[in-house]
Amino acid sequence: MLTNLFSNSKPLFLAPMAGLSDLAFRTLVKDYDCDVTISEMISSNALVYESEKSFKMLEKSHNENPFITQIAGSNPEIIKKAVDIINTKENIHGIDFNCGCPVNKVIKQHAGSSLLKDLDHLKRLLEIIKKNNKTGTTSVKIRIGFDECEIEKIILALNELELDFISIHGRTRKGMYSAKVDYNAIGLAKSLSKTKIIANGDISYENHKEVLKITNADGLMIGRNAIGNPWIFSQIKNKNKEINKSKIILHHFELMCNLYGEFACSIFRKHLHEYSKCSPNASNFRDEVNRINNHTKMQNIIEEFFQCKN
Incomplete structure (x- = not known):
């Protein structure tokens, strides 16, 4: 399914964002030409130890095709069990x-971007995922380094694994x-990589053509610039869909209510x-x-503020 996307275009991915790229938001962006959706980062430990919240994060919408789930962790046995689930x-x-998350609580577990400091261990974990994965593609999301850019070293190590694609956030941990995104580093990765490269980091409608020119990437992954602007994928593809902002926001809120029930209002505030x-x-x-x-x-109040006419 993903192979077909790459053969015809530069696919657009929604980045996995904790607390943001949930089922409701992924459903919404699919209506506006997002090609590939990815779950929020799921802790392999939580999944294996039967966290109800983690199992819920594996759920997908009817329109999420293709849909990829993202896991994080550092324990080989736990990673294998998570893949089996x-x-x-x-x-x-x-x-x-996930080999890109920079937050301290993930780093302290030797997961996320901390794995960029131990490429041998990172490769072992990816080998386990690839060997046991029966869902389809195996991929990894990285940064260009931990304290400094080491993208050449990282890509040469990953070339040994024959992954389906690598998405690269163009910042170090x-x-x-907040640091300036190094698109040239992503371009270097593309020149060295034996697999598809997806560029990520501050990609917007205004700069997406320049990012593709600099990186020569096989696709783009958009994260925070889609929050409050879920139609960005249609804009980039020049689909010229009618954007009725108030209608979209109300639909998003409806999706949130269906997903979170009584907690929808408090969770939806960050989107508003x-x-x-x-x-x-x-x-x-x-x-x-x-x-x-x-x-x-x-x-x-949404109808009043955004002057909903419906």
């Missing part, structure tokens, strides 16, 4: 391994989410903060939604 689920089209950026009186709007926990009240 994922293999029992229907309609998952690949497993992605040290750079977190992004949807309201650059709007008049956005500060007052955010202050008000931060205090609303009733679905009807939340829907009413």
Whole structure:
């Protein structure tokens, strides 16, 4: 399924984002021409020890084709057990391994981007995933290094594994989410890699053509620039779909209510903060939604603020 995408175009991926790229948001972006969706990062430990929340994160929408699940961890036995669990689920089209998360609680578990400091261990874990994966593709998401750019060393190590694709966030772990993205490093990775390279990091409608020119990447992965702007994928593809912002936001809220029930209002606030950026009186709007926990009240204020005509 992914092979066909690569043969005809430069596919657009929604990046896995903890607390953001949930089932509701993934369902929404698929309506606006996102090619590939990936689950939020799932702890292999939590999955193996039967965390209900982790099992819920494996669920997909009817329109998520293809859908990839992303796992994180550092223990070989636990990783294998997690893969075995994922293999029992229907309609998952690949497993992605997180070697890019920069947050301290993941680093302390020797997972995420900390694995970039131990490429032999990283390769062992990926070999386990690839050998046992029965869902489809095996891929990895990395950064260009931990404290400094070491992308050449990393790619040469990964070339030994014959992965289906590698997505690269063009910052080091040290750079977190604020350092300037090094698209040239992604371009170097592309020139060295034996597999497909997906460019990631601050990709927007305004810069996507330049990013492709610099990196020569086989596809683009968009994360935070899709939050508050889920139609970015249609924009990049020049689909010229009618964008009725208020209608989209209300649909997103409906999806959140179906997914989270009574907790939908509090969880949806972070999305409303992004949807309201650059709007008049956005500060007052955010202050008000931060205090609303009733679905009807939340829907009413959304309609009022975004001037919903429906």
